[in-house]
Amino acid sequence: MIEVRDLVKRFGKRTAVDSLCFWVEAGTCFGLLGPNGAGKTTTIHMMAGLLEPDGGSVLLEGEADPTRSSLKRRIGVAPQSVALYDELSGKENLEFFGRLQGLSGNGLKERVGSALELVGLGERAGDRVAGYSGGMKRRLNLAAALLHDPAVLMLDEPTAGVDPQSRNRIFENVEALKKRGTTILYTTHYLEEAENLCDRVAILDHGRLLAIGTVDELVREHGGDSILRYVTRDGGAREVSCKDPLGEIARLGREKVEIREVQVRRPGLESVFLHLTGRNLRDG
Amino acid sequence: MGRGSSTIGLLWTLASKDLRILFRDKAGLFWMLGFPLVFGLFFGAIFSVGAGSGGSAKMRVAVVDEDRGPEARAFVKRLAESAAVLLEDMSEAEAVEAVRKGRKTAYLRIPKGWGKEGASFFGGGEGPGLRLGMDPSRRAEEGYLQGLIMEAWFGGMRELFGDPVRMRAQLRRSLDRIEEASDLTIPQKMLFRTFFASLEKFVDDMEGSGLEGKGGFEGPRLEIDRIARTRNGPVSAFAVTFPQSILWGILGCVTGFAITLVRERVHGTWLRLRASPVPISVLLAGKGLACFLATSIVAFFLLFVAGVFLGTDLGHLPRLVAAVFACGVCFSGIMMLLSTCGRTENAVAGIGWAVMMPMAMAGGGMIPLIAMPSWLLRLSDFSPVKWGIYALEGAMWRGLGWTELLPAFGILVGLGVLGLSLGTYVLSRRP
Ligand SMILES: Nc1ncnc2c1ncn2[C@@H]1O[C@H](COP(=O)(O)OP(=O)(O)O)[C@@H](O)[C@H]1O
Ligand SMILES: [Mg+2]
Numbered sequence: 001m002i003e004v005r006d007l008v009k010r011f012g013k014r015t016a017v018d019s020l021c022f023w024v025e026a027g028t029c030f031g032l033l034g035p036n037g038a039g040k041t042t043t044i045h046m047m048a049g050l051l052e053p054d055g056g057s058v059l060l061e062g063e064a065d066p067t068r069s070s071l072k073r074r075i076g077v078a079p080q081s082v083a084l085y086d087e088l089s090g091k092e093n094l095e096f097f098g099r100l101q102g103l104s105g106n107g108l109k110e111r112v113g114s115a116l117e118l119v120g121l122g123e124r125a126g127d128r129v130a131g132y133s134g135g136m137k138r139r140l141n142l143a144a145a146l147l148h149d150p151a152v153l154m155l156d157e158p159t160a161g162v163d164p165q166s167r168n169r170i171f172e173n174v175e176a177l178k179k180r181g182t183t184i185l186y187t188t189h190y191l192e193e194a195e196n197l198c199d200r201v202a203i204l205d206h207g208r209l210l211a212i213g214t215v216d217e218l219v220r221e222h223g224g225d226s227i228l229r230y231v232t233r234d235g236g237a238r239e240v241s242c243k244d245p246l247g248e249i250a251r252l253g254r255e256k257v258e259i260r261e262v263q264v265r266r267p268g269l270e271s272v273f274l275h276l277t278g279r280n281l282r283d284g
Numbered sequence: 285m286g287r288g289s290s291t292i293g294l295l296w297t298l299a300s301k302d303l304r305i306l307f308r309d310k311a312g313l314f315w316m317l318g319f320p321l322v323f324g325l326f327f328g329a330i331f332s333v334g335a336g337s338g339g340s341a342k343m344r345v346a347v348v349d350e351d352r353g354p355e356a357r358a359f360v361k362r363l364a365e366s367a368a369v370l371l372e373d374m375s376e377a378e379a380v381e382a383v384r385k386g387r388k389t390a391y392l393r394i395p396k397g398w399g400k401e402g403a404s405f406f407g408g409g410e411g412p413g414l415r416l417g418m419d420p421s422r423r424a425e426e427g428y429l430q431g432l433i434m435e436a437w438f439g440g441m442r443e444l445f446g447d448p449v450r451m452r453a454q455l456r457r458s459l460d461r462i463e464e465a466s467d468l469t470i471p472q473k474m475l476f477r478t479f480f481a482s483l484e485k486f487v488d489d490m491e492g493s494g495l496e497g498k499g500g501f502e503g504p505r506l507e508i509d510r511i512a513r514t515r516n517g518p519v520s521a522f523a524v525t526f527p528q529s530i531l532w533g534i535l536g537c538v539t540g541f542a543i544t545l546v547r548e549r550v551h552g553t554w555l556r557l558r559a560s561p562v563p564i565s566v567l568l569a570g571k572g573l574a575c576f577l578a579t580s581i582v583a584f585f586l587l588f589v590a591g592v593f594l595g596t597d598l599g600h601l602p603r604l605v606a607a608v609f610a611c612g613v614c615f616s617g618i619m620m621l622l623s624t625c626g627r628t629e630n631a632v633a634g635i636g637w638a639v640m641m642p643m644a645m646a647g648g649g650m651i652p653l654i655a656m657p658s659w660l661l662r663l664s665d666f667s668p669v670k671w672g673i674y675a676l677e678g679a680m681w682r683g684l685g686w687t688e689l690l691p692a693f694g695i696l697v698g699l700g701v702l703g704l705s706l707g708t709y710v711l712s713r714r715p
Contacts, residue, residue, distance in 0.1 A: 050558050069561035077559040083552035087305045099297040100560040144556065 001026045001061065002047070002152065002183065008055035009042050009207075016042040018207040019056070024185065024200070026151075029178050031198030032187040033269065035281055039207035040187035041080050044154050047185070048077045061151060073101060076150035080157045080187075082137045083144075086130040090121050090140050093129060094147060101148035115143040118176070120169050135166025142170060146177065153177060154185045159193060171197065189281060191269040203273060210276045215269060222275045223267030233258040294562055298570025299577055306540055306578055315536030316582050324529030324586060328522035328594070343369045346379035346391035356394045363392075383417050390418040523597065524652045526590040527676035531649055531669050533582035534611055538619040539636040541575040545623035545711075546632045564712045568620070572704055575616040576609075583608040596680075603679035603689060611672040614696035617703025618668065624710040643667045653677065671695045 002024040009017040017039040024030040032040045045051035047058050049066030057064060063071045084093050094112040103111055116122045119139035129137060142158055155174070159167045174197055177184060188194055194201050195215050202212040211218055225241035228248055232238070242248045245264045252259060273281045306312055347363075349356055364371045374382065379391035393415040548554040557567050587604070590596040598604055622639065626632040643649075647669025648656065656664065664670040675692040678684035 045555075048559050050555060069563065072559065072561040075559070077556070079552050079555045079559075081552040083556040085301070085305060085553060086551075087308045088301070092301075092304070096297065096301050097556065097560065100294065100557065100562050102561065104293075 001059075002030075002185070003059040004043075004047065004056070005059075006056035007043065007046060007053055007058065009039070009046060009051065010054050016207050017046070017053075020204075020207070020209055022202050022209065022212055024183060026183050027178070027181045028199040029174065029184040029186055029197055031194035031201040032185065032204060033189070033191065033194045033201050033273075033281075034187075034204035035189055035279075037206075038189075038204040040204060041156055042207075043204075044077070044156050044185065044187060048072075048075055048154055050077075073148065074151045076145035076148065076153045078142050078145035078153075078155045078158055080160065082141045084129050084137060084140055087128060089126050089128050090116065090132070090136075091125040093140065094144055097144045098147045103148060111147050111149070115147050118146075118173060119143045133163070133166075134161050135163040138162045139166055139169060139173075142173060146182075150182070152183045152185070156187050157189070158186070159188065159190065191273070191281060195269055201269070203269075203276060205277055211272065218269065218272050219267050222272040223269075224271055224275055226267060227265040229263040229265070230259045231261040233260055291566060294566055295570050295573050298562075298567065299574035302541070302544060302571065302574035303577060303581075305544065306537075306574075309540070312536070312540040316533050316540060316578065317536075317585060319536065320529035320533035320582065320586060321589065323532055324522060324526045324590065325594075326525075327528070328520070328525035330521075343389040345369050345371050346374040346382050346388045347371050348374060348376045348379050348391055348393040350376075350396045351394045359394070380417060390416055392416055520594065520596050522590050522594045523681050524654065524677070526586055526596065527673045527680065528649055528652065530583045530586050530608075530676060531611070531644065531647070531672050533586060534579045534615045534672070535640045535644060535649075535669075537575060537578040537582055538615050538622065538640065539633060541571065541578065541616075541619045542623040542625075542632050542636050543629050545571055545620075546626065546629050549627075550629065565708065568708045568711055572616045572620060572708075575619045576612040579612040579615055580608055583611065599680035599683075603684075603686065604676065606693065607672075607675035607679045607689070610675055610693045610696040610700075613700035614668050614672065614703075615700070617700035617707065619703075620707025620711070621703040622707075624707055640669075644669050646670070648673045668696065668699050 004020055004022050007017055007020040008015070020039075020043060022030070032043060034040055042051065046053045047060065047066060049068075049072060058066055060066055060071060061074055065071065066075070085096070088096065091112060094115060095108060098108045098112055113122075116125050119142055121136060121140055121143065124132065124136065129140065132140065138158060138160075142155065145155070146153060158170055158174075162170070171193075174184060174186065178197075186194070186198055198215070200212065200214050201218060203210045203218070211222055213221070225243055226245045227239060227241050228245045229237065229239045230249075230252070240248065245266075249259075249262060270281065273279070306316075347360055349360060360371065363369060372388075374391070376391075376393060379388065379393070382388040383391050395415070548557070558564065587598060587608075591598045622636050623632060625635045644667075645651075646660065647664050647667030649669050651660065653661065653664065653670065653673060671692045674682075675689060675696060678689050678692060
């Protein structure tokens with residue numbers, strides 16, 4: 001269980017996070033969605049005790065001070081920029097970070113081994129990280145965050161700059177962690193990821209919370225109409241936007257419009273964002 | 285710390301990680317071990333031979349020239365040109381008596397065969413050396429006189445340095461001499477061969493790299509001992525150049541670590557360390573420990589080479605070890621302070637060398653303390669490098685006892701603690 005209340009962070013005159021409120025139920029995946037500079041990383045850093053908030057509070061697992069080491073032990077963070085030692089091997093990196101988390105001996109060995117297997121780096125474990133591809137580094141970055149089996153896992157853009165294979169692997173990992181009951185905070189500016197992985201999503205822009213809810217709720221509330229495209233027998237293509245595309249098709253049938261092809265585009269988070277900000281998320 | 289990890293264990297985990305990274309970095313390794321070794325060997329070899337002139341206060345010096353060769357005569361002539369000394373030829377027995385009675389400040393004995401050895405970089409280390417006989421209480425004059433002798437002798441060497449072509453030719457000649465030398469053991473030959481080979485490579489690099497301009501080798505006059513035969517018996521030139529080289533190695537460690545601290549920030553690993561349950565004070569202490577261990581490893585490695593391969597008398601070992609540790613504490617503190625001086629690796633490296641070069645130059649990293657003119661010696665008091673070298677020399681051959689070493693140790697450890705606390709304070713307050 002995570003509770004964030006009125007969280008504020010300013011850098012000089014710029015307010016990076018502005019009175020942010022949300023809560024995350026234990027064992028669910030929560031998405032922080034927003035363009036670059038929205039304040040996702042700043043939020044995560046405050047939640048992980050890496051950055052002092054200028055206002056507001058964070059309640060993690062019932063504890064209020066995230067800088068306490070007893071709490072840090074139950075949090076795993078995969079920073080946005082890959083945070084690993086290039087000169088060390090993948091295994092050495094994990095062993096080092098595992099020790100800092102208090103693991104040792106056989107426990108450490110097991111955890112490192114299984115984390116490496118989980119992210120699919122078992123075979124390259126002995127190689128120096130400097131020789132890894134971007135995707136491999138990302139996966140190791142994730143492995144280093146979950147070594148100590150944290151109750152809360154914060155993943156800051158875990159798929160940034162990653163090849164499709166590594167991306168799928170990371171998705172699988174997140175799904176598996178969710179099944180194990182890990183509470184996951186997942187930031188991204190990829191809408192599909194939030195749609196597929198997250199139970200609930202918060203949309204952030206300029207440090208402010210624009211909307212929050214399940215993907216369905218958000219789409220229903222802010223997504224606007226579905227787009228129905230159909231081609232009639234005589235070859236004419238039409239496009240109508242409507243709340244209820246199935247009803248619309250039925251209505252066309254009743255009107256004896258002969259339809260050769262139908263295409264329905266339900267609104268997604270993309271349109272939610274567009275509706276809320278008047279901008280496309282990708283345009284930044 | 286819970287879950288069975290003690291603070292000591294954590295410190296070791298942190299430090300061993302840093303050491304592992306450090307020793308895998310070839311460039312860093314060169315500055316920590318390669319360059320200091322080359323420095324110690326090179327200048328030690330050079331100044332194992334002798335020369336002389338220049339100065340101010342008249343010192344009466346007896347000259348015992350048993351060599352009588354042209355080189356020895358030329359050398360004495362050059363020394364006599366100095367306004368600071370008044371030379372007089374004597375037999376050895378007369379000279380010793382004169383010094384004992386205080387009629388002469390010192391006597392200088394040029395042994396038979398010295399001239400032949402004196403013509404090259406190499407050879408004096410094993411061949412007969414000059415002897416400077418002196419009243420033990422006149423330490424200041426001893427240093428000064430040695431400086432004069434070195435300065436004159438070094439006149440020719442300086443030209444050599446400005447001219448890589450000549451220097452390379454000289455290196456070649458030295459290499460040939462090593463091959464011919466019958467009094468060297470095979471390991472010694474191998475050591476010198478490797479050394480001169482890497483030096484040739486270094487000269488090549490130096491030509492293109494603009495290193496000269498950075499003060500790496502140029503600097504002011506380069507005068508060094510070798511000749512000195514103190515009351516405790518012979519001191520080899522390596523006993524002078526290796527403390528210097530140790531300090532160079534330590535400075536290499538300092539820059540290396542100051543940079544890794546910044547690199548951790550830039551690369552985000554610092555974030556991950558901060559996200560771990562380890563308190564920031566322990567994280568920083570781990571850095572300090574790693575730096576301390578690295579300086580100790582470098583120092584003991586260089587001392588090992590000097591002691592085992594070059595047969596240098598290392599003097600009083602417990603005091604030497606204490607001196608090494610005191611240096612380690614001092615420069616770990618300086619490292620910590622230095623790492624707060626910039627936000628990028630380049631900035632810290634730049635500031636680091638900008639601070640440490642003058643510190644090394646003024647502190648006897650180039651001109652040995654014993655050869656310093658008095659004004660520079662006074663200035664050197666402000667350089668921690670001086671106190672480091674002084675402590676090492678004190679234990680090795682200055683014959684200083686614990687109480688005499690205490691001020692130097694106190695300054696070193698005090699500076700170190702100050703740097704550590706200031707640096708830790710600043711670093712732990714940074715977001
Ligand atoms: N250390 C910092 N100093 C000044 N401004 C910062 C700092 N960190 C972040 N910011 C600013 O705060 C805003 C939010 O940044 P960030 O949290 O990194 O966004 P996101 O992770 O969503 O891309 C941006 O405008 C960024 O420029
Ligand atoms: Mg970010």
